[in-house]
Amino acid sequence: MTADDSRRPWLVGVTGASGTPYAAALLRGLLDAGEAVDLMLSQAARLTLLDETGHSVRDRHWRTDVAAWIGRDGPAMRYWSASDLAAGPSSGSYPTKGMIIAPATTSSVAAIATGATRNLIHRAADVTLKERRRLVLLLRETPFRLSTLDNLRSLAAEGAVVMPACPAFYAGARDIDQLVDFMAGRVLDLCGVHHDLYRRWTGTLGPAAGTELWEAGAGRS
Numbered sequence: 001m002t003a004d005d006s007r008r009p010w011l012v013g014v015t016g017a018s019g020t021p022y023a024a025a026l027l028r029g030l031l032d033a034g035e036a037v038d039l040m041l042s043q044a045a046r047l048t049l050l051d052e053t054g055h056s057v058r059d060r061h062w063r064t065d066v067a068a069w070i071g072r073d074g075p076a077m078r079y080w081s082a083s084d085l086a087a088g089p090s091s092g093s094y095p096t097k098g099m100i101i102a103p104a105t106t107s108s109v110a111a112i113a114t115g116a117t118r119n120l121i122h123r124a125a126d127v128t129l130k131e132r133r134r135l136v137l138l139l140r141e142t143p144f145r146l147s148t149l150d151n152l153r154s155l156a157a158e159g160a161v162v163m164p165a166c167p168a169f170y171a172g173a174r175d176i177d178q179l180v181d182f183m184a185g186r187v188l189d190l191c192g193v194h195h196d197l198y199r200r201w202t203g204t205l206g207p208a209a210g211t212e213l214w215e216a217g218a219g220r221s
């Protein structure tokens with residue numbers, strides 16, 4: 001066994017939906033938890049990333065570009081061009097812990113659901129499903145058309161976790177970064193990765209605790 005055989009990264013695919021800050025928060029969370037990461041960006045993701053954050057990621061300069069984007073660097077991260085269909089993650093024999101696509105487009109969801117893979121992200125998701133590994137799809141679209149709902153139903157039936165990017169407000173978020181971190185934290189929860197990105201629900205309400213409304217609903221006294 002070589003040293004590389006023991007490396008079991010999370011594959012992270014970024015596709016061209018709005019929500020590239022989710023990808024950055026997720027990557028920071030994985031790296032801060034000591035996880036290895038293999039990153040892939042679709043062509044459309046480069047466009048949304050540039051438009052939403054002003055950051056470009058170029059294949060040949062990915063290390064400096066990604067470091068500038070997410071504020072993290074280091075040997076735990078590897079990068080594959082989404083057009084490289086011979087890359088490691090295109091084979092089930094390449095060891096991984098699973099895959100997260102964040103944000104996920106309806107277009108990539110359709111390609112993965114039907115198996116009509118067009119790039120490395122789709123192929124790696126295909127492989128993740130066939131190898132029965134964890135696949136989390138942080139989808140960003142609203143509203144959904146019927147074909148998207150059908151694709152999501154089919155993927156959920158195969159074991160993928162379909163996770164619309166719907167941040168909650170119960171954790172006391174005060175700004176956009178905290179809402180983004182909430183979603184990234186919920187993804188990491190599903191992957192069993194430790195983090196401290198949001199305040200968990202403890203069963204105790206805030207200002208509503210102890211009011212008549214609360215007592216009537218919860219039956220607590």
Ligand SMILES: Cc1cc2nc3c(=O)[nH]c(=O)nc-3n(C[C@H](O)[C@H](O)[C@H](O)COP(=O)(O)O)c2cc1C
Binds near residue numbers: 105
């Ligand atoms: C600025 C911008 C925002 C977009 N936002 C979304 C989105 O939120 N959800 C989505 O499914 N597609 C969105 N799209 C469309 C996708 O980028 C497009 O369908 C693309 O072909 C997806 O390719 P990919 O899945 O390979 O990344 C957006 C496109 C642009 C230019």
